[in-house]
Each structure stands twice: as C-alpha cells, then as structure tokens.
C-alpha cells in the first residue's frame with residue numbers, strides 16, 4: 061500500500077548553514093493519526109514546512125531527499141496541488157485568518173482552486189459544520205475567541221479537502237473544554253493527521269502512533285503509549301509528562317489502520 065506521506069532521506073540546512081534535518085524517513089498511511097514529538101529545536105517545524113513545499117522547493121537553504129504525497133513529489137512545479145493535498149494549521153490562527161468574515165476566510169482557498177457559487181458555499185458550510193462553527197459564518201474572525209479562531213483555521217484547511225491535515229500545537233492556549241472539543245473534532249474527521257505537539261497527554265489521546273524527532277533525526281517511531289511509558293526513552297529525549305499524569309492509566313488510542321505494515 062502506497063503511503064499517503066512518504067519522506068525519504070530528508071536533509072535540510074538553513075541559509076546560515078545550520079543543519080536542521082539530518083536524514084529523516086517517515087511513511088504515513090491513509091487514515092493514521094501520528095504525533096510528532098521532540099524537544100525544542102529538534103526540527104519538527106522544519107520538517108512540517110517541507111510537507112507542502114514552504115521549505116525545500118528552491119527557496120532558502122539547501123537539502124537532499126524527497127517528500128511525496130500520494131505519489132506526487134513535492135516540487136516547485138507541483139506546489140499548487142501539493143498545497144491542496146497537505147493542509148497545515150499553524151499554531152497562531154491569526155496567521156491564517158485575514159478576511160472580513162469567517163465565510164470569506166474559509167472560501168479563500170477553494171475559490172482560488174476555481175470553486176464558485178453554490179459549490180463553493182456548500183464546501184465552506186461543510187467545513188464550518190465539521191468544526192462546529194457554521195453559526196459564525198458571517199462574523200469577523202477578530203470578534204471570535206482564540207479557540208473559535210483555531211477551529212475556523214482548521215476549517216480553512218478542511219475546505220481544501222486535504223489528504224493530510226498537519227497541525228502545529230493544536231491544543232496550545234485552549235481551555236480544557238475547547239481542548240477536549242477540538243480533540244473530538246479531530247477524531248471525527250476522515251483524514252490523515254500529523255500533529256506536532258509538546259502536549260503529551262493530547263498526543264496519547266489522539267494519536268496511536270508517535271515519532272520522536274531529535275537533532276533533526278527520527279529517534280523513535282512507534283505506538284504512542286509504548287513511547288510515553290518508556291521512562292529511559294522519555295528522559296533521553298527531554299520529554300516530560302505533566303505532574304500527576306500517568307499514561308499507564310490511559311487506554312491506548314486506536315484507529316482503523318493500526319495493524320497496517322509500515
């Protein structure tokens with residue numbers, strides 16, 4: 061089975077010569093939810109920015125290796141299609157919301173792909189429905205709370221009907237109820253998810269599989285529950301659970317393709 065995301069031997073150095081990725085291999089199958097863990101400076105954001113060609117497609121820096129999304133190489137020539145297939149929800153929703161209304165923000169991407177009229181409206185309202193924000197379509201994004209803006213940011217990406225949803229710190233700055241509601245939304249989506257997070261309980265709750273990136277390399281790749289209950293591994297990669305949280309008391313999450321070969 062072809063992975064929906066196939067990263068092979070990816071290396072990358074920023075223009076100042078700093079090597080941020082050092083031979084990353086990563087294969088994700090359709091429908092998986094994978095957490096990308098690792099200490100500050102491990103290369104997580106650098107890796108994510110390669111997945112839709114923000115880095116590694118002839119801009120600054122130098123690199124080797126390849127990224128393929130459902131068989132399509134991430135190259136400069138394919139950027140438009142790659143960015144439809146890979147949607148990134150950035151940590152700060154205000155990086156993604158810049159129009160006068162929620163509806164216009166969510167319509168922006170699909171309209172650029174040529175969708176118009178009723179088809180566009182249907183696409184927008186469906187994406188807003190998925191994140192529980194349909195009633196806010198006519199509100200200016202800056203009148204919404206942070207948690208609501210994050211949901212709208214997720215909708216802007218879902219409106220592109222991506223094959224892979226990448227989220228950078230999706231639980232940051234959310235109150236406990238909003239955090240739980242976003243988890244419910246993410247679990248309900250029929251999409252492959254790659255989630256960068258320092259929130260290890262959130263990773264455990266949502267992602268059956270986790271990768272630990274360290275020094276620009278994949279240091280570990282396995283079931284999230286096994287990684288988070290391995291004290292030596294956790295210490296080695298500067299991963300710390302919140303005080304009082306015991307992953308052993310949490311049932312490992314599952315998703316339909318847990319048994320696929322990787």
Ligand SMILES: Nc1ncnc2c1ncn2[C@@H]1O[C@H](COP(=O)(O)OP(=O)(O)OP(=O)(O)O)[C@@H](O)[C@H]1O
Nearest residue numbers: 074076078080098099100101102103104105106107
């Ligand atoms: N524009 C840049 N120029 C030079 N070096 C950079 C640049 N951006 C990041 N780096 C370096 O690349 C390495 C990886 O950074 P990256 O932001 O990918 O890490 P990260 O795992 O996302 O960290 P965090 O958890 O702190 O967000 C770090 O050592 C960082 O200092």
